[in-house]
Amino acid sequence: MRNRRIQESIVGIxxxxxxxxxxxxxxxxxxxxxxxxxxxxxxxxxxxxxxKAPGTGTIVGPDTLRYLIRYVKDFNPKEIIIATGSxxxxxxxxxxxxxxxxxxxxxxxxxxxxxxxxxxxLPLGHSIIGQTxxxxxxxxxxxxxxxTQLKQHEEATMSASIKNxxxxxxxxxxxxxxxxxxxxxxxxxxxxxxxxxKIPIDLAIVSADxxxxxxxxxxxxxxxxxxxxxxxxxxxxxxxxxxxxxxxLPQAVHYLYRLYQDGVGEADPKAMTIKGLPVIxxxxxxxxxxxxxxxxxxxxxxxxxxxxxT
Numbered sequence: 001m002r003n004r005r006i007q008e009s010i011v012g013i014x015x016x017x018x019x020x021x022x023x024x025x026x027x028x029x030x031x032x033x034x035x036x037x038x039x040x041x042x043x044x045x046x047x048x049x050x051x052k053a054p055g056t057g058t059i060v061g062p063d064t065l066r067y068l069i070r071y072v073k074d075f076n077p078k079e080i081i082i083a084t085g086s087x088x089x090x091x092x093x094x095x096x097x098x099x100x101x102x103x104x105x106x107x108x109x110x111x112x113x114x115x116x117x118x119x120x121x122l123p124l125g126h127s128i129i130g131q132t133x134x135x136x137x138x139x140x141x142x143x144x145x146x147x148t149q150l151k152q153h154e155e156a157t158m159s160a161s162i163k164n165x166x167x168x169x170x171x172x173x174x175x176x177x178x179x180x181x182x183x184x185x186x187x188x189x190x191x192x193x194x195x196x197x198k199i200p201i202d203l204a205i206v207s208a209d210x211x212x213x214x215x216x217x218x219x220x221x222x223x224x225x226x227x228x229x230x231x232x233x234x235x236x237x238x239x240x241x242x243x244x245x246x247x248x249l250p251q252a253v254h255y256l257y258r259l260y261q262d263g264v265g266e267a268d269p270k271a272m273t274i275k276g277l278p279v280i281x282x283x284x285x286x287x288x289x290x291x292x293x294x295x296x297x298x299x300x301x302x303x304x305x306x307x308x309x310t
Contacts, residue, residue, distance in 0.1 A: 004200040004233070005035040005143065009266035011232035013277040015285060019209065019227065020067040026205070026231045027071055029275040035202050035233065040142040043081045044068065045114075047148035047164050049089030050218045053098060057149055057212035062099040064207065068147060069107045078119040080107075081138055083275060084168045087178045088218065109271035112137055114130065115172040116166040120134040126194040132170050141167050145203040146235060150242045151216035155188050157253045158246055159217050160239040161204035166195035189254040196235070196259055204235035206242050208282075213246070225289040236265020237272050241279060244269070244297050249308050260306070268306040279303060293310040301305050 012029030016022040036042055046060045054061035063083070072080055082104060086094050091113045095101060104111050112135060119133035145227050148164035156163050167179060184191050208228040214220035232238040238258050240250050250259045250267035260267035269279055277285075280303070283296040302310045 001198055002200060005202045006031060006233035009232070009234035009237040009272045010275065011230060011234070011237050011272055012275045013228075013230055013241070013279070013282050015226065015228045015277060015282075017227040019061070019064050022209065022227045022229050023064060023067045023071060026229050026276065030203070030231060030233060032203070032268045033075065033221045036072060036077060036143050038076045038283065040075075040077045041081070041140060042072055042077045042143040042145065043083050043137060043141045044072070044145045044147055045084045045165055045168050047093060047168065047217070048084050048086050048094040048100075049087065049098065049167075051093055052218055055210060055222065056069045057151065057210045057220065058218050059094065059098070059208070060147055060149060062103045065100065066103045066107060067145065068145075068205070069103070069109055072145070077143075080109040081111055081112055081137065081141070083112040083114050083135070084203060085172055087167060089177065103105060109178055114169050117171070119171065123234065124194040126187070126191055126200060128186050129191060133174055134169055135171065138169070138213055143202045144200065144206065146201045146206045148207070149211055150206050150208045150230075150245065151215060152211035152220060152246055153216045155185060156192060156255070158239070158243055158248065160242045161201055161235045161289070162196050162239050162255070162259070163192055163201055165201055166192040169199065170197070193255040195264070197264060201235040203231065203233065204238040205231045206238055208242070208245060208286055211286070211290075223283055223286070223290045228285050230282075234265045234272075236267055239273075240267040241269065243280070244279060245283055246298055247295070249297070249304070250306055251260060269303045270305055
């Protein structure tokens with residue numbers, strides 16, 4: 001498979017109550033002009049995991065998706081494709097119910113339901129699922145953008161940019177609704193790891209504007225941070241920072257730590273280029289919104305390393 005466009009681990013962190021401005025400001029911190037080029041075929045995978053409103057923290061909102069599409073258009077891609085596959089219900093049910101139909105039509109972008117074909121075969125080397133059918137758009141894209149909410153997850157520990165791709169792309173028409181029929185959840189961390197090694201994410205965007213704690217990915221408590229958002233060139237790095245907001249070091253998220261160990265991405269914030277808000281400030285904003293007080297993993301303006309050492 002191809003390499004991601006930018007190998008450096010750059011993470012931007014922004015808080016802005018205006019959603020359009022939040023998207024623009026966080027992406028402006030990144031070398032997007034070196035990620036999205038003239039004539040590219042850009043695929044955006046939003047998190048539409050289930051039939052629950054964006055305000056619950058379950059799925060991304062149609063307005064922020066529209067702003068992201070418009071931002072991408074400024075780089076003159078050949079085509080923008082919105083491609084995802086819901087695990088809880090038919091993707092079209094989410095698509096029509098929450099206003100995405102209007103966004104797709106008015107912005108004149110393509111929509112692909114990844115739960116259906118045409119398919120190609122993706123070898124994974126996973127102990128349970130050695131290969132999976134997957135929509136063939138994977139073989140014809142230039143840039144992949146993961147756009148999702150930050151959540152605690154009852155099995156995956158956390159759900160962010162990596163899990164969004166790993167569970168959004170396998171077709172429910174084969175794996176079932178939810179996607180447990182062929183064994184994904186018998187070794188969920190191993191499956192996410194295997195998918196992440198095969199499908200590089202060029203731009204990871206994780207919104208904590210409406211995040212979720214407790215029993216995610218669909219039934220937890222919504223957290224409203226008033227416009228906190230993360231984005232970066234390395235999905236492992238972005239998710240590792242997202243994990244810190246939830247109170248987790250990388251080893252607490254097994255698939256994330258394995259990807260770091262294998263050199264797929266960076267999980268140590270001391271080895272990242274972090275722009276915008278400091279990580280500790282983001283932790284304070286998130287924890288205050290989630291728990292009513294500032295509970296930070298990192299202390300005294302000093303970031304802990306991969307194993308919690310200062």
